[in-house]
Amino acid sequence: MTDSKLPSKIDQLVGQRLRWRRRELSLTQEQLGEKLSLTFQQVQKYEKGVNRISAGRLYEMSVALDVPVLYFFDGAEDYLAMPNQQLAEDSEPGPLPLMDHEAMELVAAFQQIRDETLRKSFLNTIKAAAASGKKNDDG
Known part of the structure; x- marks a missing residue:
């Protein structure tokens, strides 16, 4: 049994x-903390x-x-399905990809799509394109 407070x-x-x-919004931890009446250390602990x-x-x-x-x-089902050894308790989640302006625009536009079926379709298309590019790089 796990402690529900952990x-x-x-x-x-x-x-x-x-x-x-x-x-994505180019905010520092300090700036977000100010918006939320928190210290940057608290924002850091949440993150x-x-x-x-x-x-x-x-x-x-x-x-x-x-x-x-x-x-x-978003992505909770996949994240929770990851083996526990990939998320050691004392380590922070894996690094986020560096996002250039184009990637940030893509994420922002994707988040505006309210039709779940359409979102999944786009996501599958992007994954297929990425996988295709990786196969071409490998072979």
Whole structure:
């Protein structure tokens, strides 16, 4: 049995998504902390998944970062299905990809698509294109 007060894999995912969105908006931890009346250290702990984020605080973050609350849970099923050894308890989630301006535009546009079927279709198309490019690089 796990202690429900300890951060879990979902807490790590939410923290990673928080960090990703903050970076996407080119905000520092200090700037986000000011928007939320937090210290940068608290933002840092949330981003690393060390501290759990309450429902109320998550809502405040979604407003401050101009995303729906569900943004923080995108990809949760895949993330939770990862083997535990890939997410050691004392390590932070894997590094986020460096995002250039074009990638940030792609993410922003993708997030505006409300039709779930269409979003999944685009995602599958992008994954197929990426896999095709990788095969060409390997062979």
